[in-house]
Amino acid sequence: MRGVRYLDADGGTRGVLAYALREQSGTFRFTLTVNHLVAETDEALRALWGFAIHHDLVTTIEGDLRPVDDPILHLVADQRAVQFTVHDHGWLRVLDVPAALAARTYRAPLEVVLRIEDALGFADGTWRLLIDASGEATVEATDAAADVTLGVVELSAIYAGGVRATQLAAAGRVHGDPGGIAAIDDAFRTAEAPTLGIWY
Incomplete structure (x- = not known):
């Protein structure tokens, strides 16, 4: 295992890459396996991927546990050279709706039942979700008519921001007011795809 770090102009570490090299039989060329890559800044991420891509005698790079929105596709000249395989890693299942929905912040205000x-x-019940302009949420049980109906599986899928409620609605798994479903998308969406970057 080898490691490299990215330092900013002030000498602070802003990213690290742990990797290993494996010789490809009979070629004197290598496969570089990215075991861990984490960066605080876009500049650090570009530099660390650049280190791997331009490594001498390396013809193949393999990486695991990368986010689905990793910019690697846009860091190479030939995008067809990049292959993604999406696989399950962790599962999330909401048990306590008020506690779960109040525990995260949101990108847009929302009021929905x-x-x-x-x-x-x-998790069964009807809940009024009120998100203020700061992204903080309050949740309370209500007898009001629902704007949107979904199962706990669908709630768990959209909870971390990586799955869109409108996609689930198109698949027939979320029902209700189209405007309310779109508003849920706006509020729950995250700037980066949720990622579980370690095995446990």
């Missing part, structure tokens, strides 16, 4: 269906009963 959600009907959550949960056959096991943990």
Whole structure:
């Protein structure tokens, strides 16, 4: 295992790359395996990927646990040279709707009544979700008519911001007011795709 770090102009570490080299049989060429890459800035991310891409005698780079929106596709001249394989890594299942929805922040204000269906009963109920301009949420049980109905599986999918409610609605898995579903998208969306970058 080898490591390299990216230093900013002040000498502070802004990114690190842990990698290994494996010789390709009979070629005197190598596969570089990215075991861990983390960067605080875009500049550090570009520099560390550049180190891997331009490494001498390396013809193949393999990386695991990269986010689905990793900019590597746009850092190379031939985008067809990059292949992504998406696989499951972790699972999230909301049990306590008020606690879960109040625990994160949001990108846009929202007021919506959600009907959550949960056959096991943990998350089942109708909830008023109110998100203020600062992105903070309050959640309370209500008897009001639901604007949007979805199952706990769908709620868990959109919770971290990586799955869009409008996509689930198009698939017939979220139902209700189209404007409310679009507003949920705006509020729940995150600037970067959620990533679980370690095995556990």
